[in-house]
Amino acid sequence: xxxxxxxxxxxxxxGRAFARLLLRKEKTLAQEFDLHILVTGIxxxxxxxxxxSGGINLTRALEMAEDGLPLTALSADPEAPDxxxxxxxxxxxxxxENTPVNHNTGHPAIAYLRAGLEKGMHAITANKGAVVFGxxxxxxxxxxxxxxxxxxxxxMDGAPIFSLFRGPLPAIELRGFHGILNxxxxxxxxxMENGRSYAExxxxxxxxxxxETDPSADVDGWDAAIKVAALSTVLFGIPLTPQQVERQxxxxxxxxxxxxxxxxxxxxxxxxxxxxxxxxxLHARVAPQCIGPESPLFSVQGTSSFVQFHSDVLPGLGxxxxxxxxxxxxxxxxxxxxxxxxxx
Amino acid sequence: xxxxxxxxxxxxxxGRAFARLLLRKEKTLAQEFDLHILVTGIxxxxxxxxxxSGGINLTRALEMAEDGLPLTALSADPEAPDxxxxxxxxxxxxxxENTPVNHNTGHPAIAYLRAGLEKGMHAITANKGAVVFGxxxxxxxxxxxxxxxxxxxxxMDGAPIFSLFRGPLPAIELRGFHGILNxxxxxxxxxMENGRSYAExxxxxxxxxxxETDPSADVDGWDAAIKVAALSTVLFGIPLTPQQVERQxxxxxxxxxxxxxxxxxxxxxxxxxxxxxxxxxLHARVAPQCIGPESPLFSVQGTSSFVQFHSDVLPGLGxxxxxxxxxxxxxxxxxxxxxxxxxx
Numbered sequence: 001x002x003x004x005x006x007x008x009x010x011x012x013x014x015g016r017a018f019a020r021l022l023l024r025k026e027k028t029l030a031q032e033f034d035l036h037i038l039v040t041g042i043x044x045x046x047x048x049x050x051x052x053s054g055g056i057n058l059t060r061a062l063e064m065a066e067d068g069l070p071l072t073a074l075s076a077d078p079e080a081p082d083x084x085x086x087x088x089x090x091x092x093x094x095x096x097e098n099t100p101v102n103h104n105t106g107h108p109a110i111a112y113l114r115a116g117l118e119k120g121m122h123a124i125t126a127n128k129g130a131v132v133f134g135x136x137x138x139x140x141x142x143x144x145x146x147x148x149x150x151x152x153x154x155x156m157d158g159a160p161i162f163s164l165f166r167g168p169l170p171a172i173e174l175r176g177f178h179g180i181l182n183x184x185x186x187x188x189x190x191x192m193e194n195g196r197s198y199a200e201x202x203x204x205x206x207x208x209x210x211x212e213t214d215p216s217a218d219v220d221g222w223d224a225a226i227k228v229a230a231l232s233t234v235l236f237g238i239p240l241t242p243q244q245v246e247r248q249x250x251x252x253x254x255x256x257x258x259x260x261x262x263x264x265x266x267x268x269x270x271x272x273x274x275x276x277x278x279x280x281x282l283h284a285r286v287a288p289q290c291i292g293p294e295s296p297l298f299s300v301q302g303t304s305s306f307v308q309f310h311s312d313v314l315p316g317l318g319x320x321x322x323x324x325x326x327x328x329x330x331x332x333x334x335x336x337x338x339x340x341x342x343x344x
Numbered sequence: 345x346x347x348x349x350x351x352x353x354x355x356x357x358x359g360r361a362f363a364r365l366l367l368r369k370e371k372t373l374a375q376e377f378d379l380h381i382l383v384t385g386i387x388x389x390x391x392x393x394x395x396x397s398g399g400i401n402l403t404r405a406l407e408m409a410e411d412g413l414p415l416t417a418l419s420a421d422p423e424a425p426d427x428x429x430x431x432x433x434x435x436x437x438x439x440x441e442n443t444p445v446n447h448n449t450g451h452p453a454i455a456y457l458r459a460g461l462e463k464g465m466h467a468i469t470a471n472k473g474a475v476v477f478g479x480x481x482x483x484x485x486x487x488x489x490x491x492x493x494x495x496x497x498x499x500m501d502g503a504p505i506f507s508l509f510r511g512p513l514p515a516i517e518l519r520g521f522h523g524i525l526n527x528x529x530x531x532x533x534x535x536m537e538n539g540r541s542y543a544e545x546x547x548x549x550x551x552x553x554x555x556e557t558d559p560s561a562d563v564d565g566w567d568a569a570i571k572v573a574a575l576s577t578v579l580f581g582i583p584l585t586p587q588q589v590e591r592q593x594x595x596x597x598x599x600x601x602x603x604x605x606x607x608x609x610x611x612x613x614x615x616x617x618x619x620x621x622x623x624x625x626l627h628a629r630v631a632p633q634c635i636g637p638e639s640p641l642f643s644v645q646g647t648s649s650f651v652q653f654h655s656d657v658l659p660g661l662g663x664x665x666x667x668x669x670x671x672x673x674x675x676x677x678x679x680x681x682x683x684x685x686x687x688x
Contacts, residue, residue: 021657028515152512158658160512168496168507170682171372172675265609265637293609293637294645296664301638308664313675314502315363315667320640321654321659331516331657338514344688 001034007041007090009112010098011065014126017326018333021059040070041090050075053091087115088096094331097125103222103242106133117141122340126153126329131230132241148340153332155227159321165235172311176275179307180300181227184211184218185250185270190301193262218299220249221286228272228284236276246285254287266292345378351385351434353456354442355409358470361670363402374578385434386415394419397435401651406629415555431459440677441469447566447586450477461485466684470497470673475574492684497676498572500649503665509579516655518579520619523651524644525571528562529614534645537606564593572616572628590629597632610636612682
């Protein structure tokens with residue numbers, strides 16, 4: 001059996017869901033992949049950090065994090081450094097990075113991922129910011145070191161978007177895509193359609209952990225725009241920042257508009273789209289659209305998401321992800337880990 | 345540049361679409377894959393057969409087939425044998441098999457694929473019958489010879505179903521699926537919803553080449569059942585024949601039922617589904633269902649198809665294929681070819 005060591009940066013909802021998934025899949029990984037995964041480092045924002053080359057007890061780390069106890073007690077090295085220096089100090093073969101998204105620079109995620117690649121680790125992240133602002137440098141660095149930089153969970157959680165175009169769809173000419181990529185606004189619009197006020201809808205979304213205290217990244221379309229930018233950067237090979245995406249959020253939609261749509265059997269959705277011709281971007285846009293039941297976007301409700309790709313060979317290939325949760329994102333990270341190890 | 349030789353069995357709509365796709369992608373294959381594809385054999389049902397180790401002129405072969413001329417004029421060997429012996433006589437590295445589907449035995453497709461694998465070729469088919477009735481033997485033979493047996497186009501044309509589970513979704517536990525897999529009945533139901541009679545709808549489907557002179561394989565649910573059987577056999581690892589699938593076609597749906605659904609804003613769809621627990625099949629079924637606009641199945645119209653997979657890690661991963669044509673199936677064959685060559 002091969003032992004693979006892992007350094008976890010970030011131990012919030014997704015990081016902890018990943019740890020639970022690792023525990024749950026232990027037998028599958030051993031039986032089907034001949035693989036034993038040993039977490040040798042965990043860096044958290046508020047609950048300290050631990051490094052142990054002999055492996056950190058994940059069950060214990062989860063309990064402690066959930067009880068709000070510092071993980072430092074699990075560290076073989078009580079002086080383990082903070083920040084990217086933690087990555088250099090951690091003896092691991094794979095880095096999993098899960099810091100919060102930065103819509104303007106992609107930091108500090110990029111710094112952690114750089115450190116990992118420079119130390120010869122595979123670098124895996126669910127962080128859109130790192131993809132949009134760091135793709136070309138991180139990819140080049142990964143190639144130089146013979147390692148992988150993977151980020152399946154950055155768009156549509158664990159649904160296989162990037163790996164689809166890396167693997168099963170060779171020689172395809174991708175021309176564009178459209179879809180619903182921000183689950184928070186999708187949930188808000190559904191709530192408001194059903195008669196709740198904007199404030200009530202926001203309060204509900206916050207109560208189930210779907211949006212932040214400040215919901216502007218969602219309602220102003222920034223989260224959708226950064227996902228459009230990530231898809232353009234990686235799948236089109238056309239670098240794009242969220243600032244370069246035409247962006248209109250949902251704040252200006254009125255209760256009247258939502259009611260009228262509802263009466264007509266339609267729904268407002270925050271629709272992402274982009275189109276290119278060869279190396280030229282024709283448009284990249286986030287804007288509300290009124291959608292009828294004939295569209296596959298109509299039935300995408302709650303926190304589900306959907307994207308349809310336009311290409312020269314498949315007229316409309318759609319990918320739907322229904323009802324994701326942190327464990328869905330965690331699966332994207334696990335898929336990246338296994339794909340990195342087998343070079344897929 | 346690497347030259348790869350190809351033997352084409354069947355040169356109907358799909359075989360010819362594949363030949364046109366090869367011509368159109370010649371530059372991409374050379375530039376991105378360093379690959380030159382040489383077709384060294386074409387066996388047709390009604391227009392003769394040709395073998396030429398130096399390569400058959402595909403443009404000429406397409407013109408001749410479309411003019412109804414026998415391809416024999418293009419053969420370096422005027423005595424090229426018919427049937428599986430053709431495969432033995434053809435100097436090729438990859439076999440592409442496109443004979444008509446047999447819902448009871450999978451022959452003659454299986455015989456051609458066997459011959460190809462035995463001769464050391466990769467064996468690729470769009471034939472559901474060969475998958476359902478030949479999967480275990482053809483897969484074992486392929487492994488024994490260090491070759492691949494691939495069949496992406498057997499279900500949902502070129503949409504990546506099988507390759508998704510071979511590649512991007514490692515360590516997933518697939519528990520079931522449901523969806524619309526037969527495009528003919530989907531089109532018929534749409535036509536009838538819009539007021540056409542069953543006979544008119546059939547005549548329309550025949551006129552655009554979506555169903556056979558005898559439409560029973562479609563309307564009685566056999567085509568859908570064989571696809572359920574193929575998904576169970578390959579993705580569940582539970583061998584299943586179409587005869588073992590609970591099967592109810594669309595013949596018994598009345599104009600009254602369709603009208604009532606239409607008035608209620610709903611639609612009848614021929615829904616495929618299967619569920620398993622571990623190695624045990626809980627059900628495998630094809631049956632009409634009345635679907636409302638909240639379901640992703642509602643907007644699947646015309647010849648489009650859709651499948652949603654249930655698994656332990658992705659609550660509902662849906663794959664939609666909109667408006668496929670013979671070129672979509674041809675792309676599935678090309679993807680298989682490229683994936684076989686790179687071992688993916």
